[in-house]
Amino acid sequence: MTDENRIDELIADLQEGSMEVRRAATDELGASGEAAVEPLIAVMLECDNDVRWYAARALVQIGEPAVEPLLQAMHAGEDRDFRRYAMAALAGIGEPAVEPLIAVIEEGDPDLQPFAAMALCKIGEPAIDPILRLMHHPDPAMQERAALLLWKMGEPGAEALTAALEAGWAGKR
Numbered sequence: 420m421t422d423e424n425r426i427d428e429l430i431a432d433l434q435e436g437s438m439e440v441r442r443a444a445t446d447e448l449g450a451s452g453e454a455a456v457e458p459l460i461a462v463m464l465e466c467d468n469d470v471r472w473y474a475a476r477a478l479v480q481i482g483e484p485a486v487e488p489l490l491q492a493m494h495a496g497e498d499r500d501f502r503r504y505a506m507a508a509l510a511g512i513g514e515p516a517v518e519p520l521i522a523v524i525e526e527g528d529p530d531l532q533p534f535a536a537m538a539l540c541k542i543g544e545p546a547i548d549p550i551l552r553l554m555h556h557p558d559p560a561m562q563e564r565a566a567l568l569l570w571k572m573g574e575p576g577a578e579a580l581t582a583a584l585e586a587g588w589a590g591k592r
Contacts, residue, residue: 433473445473449480471504479511506534510541521549540572547579
């Protein structure tokens with residue numbers, strides 16, 4: 420665990436340090452755990468894309484504790500660049516982010532759905548079964564969205580989609 424003052428120093432290193440300093444700060448922030456999540460999200464909201472990239476990498480290292488705060492920040496703000504880097508962090512976190520991202524798809528927020536969809540596609544295999552569940556959704560538009568997500572995922576998703584459609588799964592409960 421890293422204390423708050425050290426986290427502030429590391430955040431400053433992300434913003435102003437050389438590439439080597441930024442990489443070291445990223446690793447240390449990632450090892451700092453949950454205490455670094457909010458400061459990292461704050462710096463992502465305020466800074467340029469270079470800083471966002473390093474902050475997103477640190478959030479990936481932190482993992483599951485960063486998922487809900489990232490989604491809350493995506494809901495609260497409208498900065499597309501921030502959302503893009505937050506999505507990349509969620510995709511890098513992987514499986515722990517799947518169900519919360521599925522919830523974003525189900526909410527139907529047209530501003531966030533594309534980001535959630537991209538993250539789910541990048542996560543890949545761990546997202547397949549939850550996306551297949553969406554094919555049971557009573558809304559035909561949601562079923563179509565699920566099919567498109569699986570198709571967009573590439574081979575693993577397309578194989579699952581083909582199997583589901585051949586089994587007559589879409590639209591059935």
